[in-house]
Amino acid sequence: MSEAYWGLEQNLKTTPLYKVHNDNRAKLVPFAGYYLPIQYENGIIAEHNHTRNSVSIFDVSHMGQIKISGPMIYDAMEKILPISFSKIAPGQIKYTQFLNNEGKIIDDLMICRTFEEDHVWLVVNADCTPKDLDHLYNNLNKTYKIELIEDRALIALQGPNSSNILKTFFQEIDDMPFMTADWFNYNNEKFFISRCGYTGEDGFEISIKDRYAEKFINELLQCEGVKLAGLGARNSLRMEAGLCLYGNDISSSVSPIEAGLKWSIPKERIENGGFIGHEPIKKDLENGVERKLVGIKPLGKLPAREGTQIFDKNEKTIGEITSGGYSPSLQTPIAMGYINSDILKSECEVLLNVRGNLIPAEITSLPFVEHKYFRGNK
């Protein structure tokens, strides 16, 4: 067989939860420069389904946590990011992207307007952290302090029971709406907790000091129904939720308009500009884009992976799959990819070239599985 997963790389870092992974018989793989669990002993499908039905813990400590402080911090950040702080309340989080001058995506990220109001807190992709820091240093003057937080682990607790579990540690967490964050205390440790995630389920991301991460995770694992889940389940969950993966579905050659991320850019920013990449984004919106990210359902059981060419009926290439695999929730293959915009107006059945087999597929909207975020007790 071809070697899919048994190559090991040198000089990999470990997260503060390395021991927890080993204690729980994780299958560790190189990912973004770290040893991270692709799965534990129950396997990806079981971990996926457990997350949809109950609650799972994911180690996402490889992700970059960045704190930026300085005078008029919101004005400074609005020059870099297409967001409007006037519409973001303290304690709120927004999903956004760093853009280059061509209006393409350097990275996608979460940014929190903290209650302290003197700094913002970012969570960025692990692989992109160095170039994100460069981008920040190049575009913020020296009065701004940019700190890469290197002593805090990041744990995602995801699934419909995540709030029931977490409120046994932090009572107030129950009422927090989706996309808000705050500091909490537990056993004299400070936790920065965000209600968000990458699975489409209700859930939290918990930032804690490295030295306390293992102890806290083991306490969570003592709670009924809480299990560990790895990167494999994280990927199938986010695909079902139609969420983009940097490096696959979005990259420095893709604009947020092509990727269907227009919703993340407020109207007044498009009209008034004043951020890096504004002109090309505005043009994309005025003139339309040549390709768009869509959901793709291969008919039958054969999964179509990233790189698979998409054909029209005449076997002419009209697009490419950027993420693809198997959906444990739907028990069918699913994929995401780019298709020429003019095709989308009419045709909705296409062919996928999987190793020379032409597989019929349907174009669908995203997500494949409905989001279940907690919008608050209104």
Next chain:
Amino acid sequence: MAEIYFTKDHEWIKVEDNIGVVGITAYASEQLGDIVFVELPEEGITAEIGKDIAVVESVKAASEVYSPVSGTITKSNEDLNSTPEIVNEDPVGKGWFYEIEISNNDELSGLMSEEEYQKHIGD
């Protein structure tokens, strides 16, 4: 009596006379994780030693399966079309991939015994 041989690439072949039954090893199926699809060779096609003949799709990735010997495919395991997970459950039994009429039994001497294979994966 059937004899079993292994490749360094984690295929097995059980041979009786000049007929072989091929699958992937328990080690490989465990490394791949949950298997969701197997692309099997059609009856009558010719397999060449060391060349890809089938594809296993796990939740993680697609991996090619190389034929341990040359020959003609006489049967493939149709149960895998509806229940590919039996490769995880019983890789060296019910999870077989295809049956092959071996064209040259001398090729078997280049394969590993069970003991040699266990040593190989122990490295």
